[in-house]
Amino acid sequence: MAQQDKAKIGLIGLGTMGSALALNIAEKGFPIAVWNRRSDATRTFHAEAGDLAERVIPTESYEELVAAIEKPRAIILMVPAGAPVDEQIAALRPLLDADDMIIDAGNANFHDTNRRVRELDDVSFLGIGVSGGEAGARHGPAIMGGGEKELWDRVSPILEAISAKFKGEPCAAWMGREGAGHFVKAVHNGIEYADMQMIAEVYGVMRDGLGMKADAIGDAFARFNEGALQSYLIEISSIVTKAADKHTGEPMIDLILDKAGQKGTGRWTAIEAQHLAAPIPAIEAAVVARNLSSRVAARREGEELFGAAPMQIPESTVSDEMLERALIAGKVLCYAQGFDMIAAASEQFGWALPLPEIAKVWREGCIIRSAMLDDMAAALAEDEDRNLMLAPVFARYLREGHVALRELVALGARYGHPMPALSSGLSYFDTMRTARGTANMIQAQRDYFGEHGFERIDGIEDEHGPWHGHGV
């Protein structure tokens, strides 16, 4: 095959995401060679590629795939995270040259990406986080790159071309070395969990507290989507609450079991936050809420024993505006936590993660895309080190919204509506605006039983209390 007839890039794994990404790449004018473990899937993919088939080179062996790609080669892996990625790397390595590149575009744990970057000395490795689901992959995802910058620069013309665009700007950027791209993607998913959970909590108040029908709840979300909450997640929340089941004609949402699935990226974010000592309580609460949602039998038993929890809330105590403001405040607090975690990782791993750039990349293509992210990008560009809740535009939302959030959480507590993410967002807010907290009590206890010592506030140099020597 002459060099000019060769593919610009290769791709392994023609599942949901791989197929969509390959078509996107072909559509943007880049010939692509593809390979799938099951060759029948490769043949079907090629046969169904329509006009784009002429830019797709189907291959049925690793050798054929490698031979079909222009040198230095770049091959995208779009297979499940973990062992399948290591298997594909092991199969490709002997066939590749030192300047060839393997790109893992799946949802890898960033620790695995760090390891692969370190281990692979005979081939180059890039880890990219791709967000936006199947539609995003097909028409424009948000892409977060990690690895050596020169490697990113080599493939960025393709990745930028296929990415989503916000006012013409590509939503694809290099985040940093090693697993930085996959790390940022994991935090994106953690934020996604909390954003979704907060929406679900407000949905619960409308459904169980106010007895609103699904269609009316859909209307409320549609209204929210016209203001500061404008986002993909609010938009689809309106769509899914208004949709009718094709079998029964009932609202689809009312027939779905309240048991949330997860693939683990939210959990990774929560675990990593603990390692980093980065406080992300709303995200952690959202992960816990998904775990608790799967305890269906235990929850039914609890309801039988203690009586149903969510009671009607007097209508006069809740307004649409209050729900919207509470959700705005919750959302700001959740993103403030996510970016705070990114800043903590940036420092701890020495990655110099570009916080404003991250907010920019998330403005389009990904699941958490929203109008607010544009303001976040501007606020972070002004001062990267400042917690987002302190930036003037978000401080204003919080000043206006924390009262609504407080009232809603109080109603939740009074009438039995669980609000793990919204209430932990509120606790975070209250903690972050309390100059003199209560950790002096923790320090006194620690000094009493363990002689751990403490710092005094009056400058006297004595780090132990009068109980010194009396502890256990």
Ligand SMILES: NC(=O)c1ccc[n+]([C@@H]2O[C@H](COP(=O)([O-])OP(=O)(O)OC[C@H]3O[C@@H](n4cnc5c(N)ncnc54)[C@H](OP(=O)(O)O)[C@@H]3O)[C@@H](O)[C@H]2O)c1
């Ligand atoms: N779905 C999403 O919305 C989404 C969004 C962002 C990121 N991701 C990530 O993208 C990656 C792919 O997800 P997907 O949704 O496209 O999965 P999928 O539809 O299940 O497709 C998986 C693909 O990987 C191949 N595969 C599985 N195990 C393999 C192995 N051991 N060796 C070689 N090939 C193997 C499958 O080949 P066969 O056809 O032979 O089974 C198939 O082509 C995952 O890391 C996922 O977390 C998914």
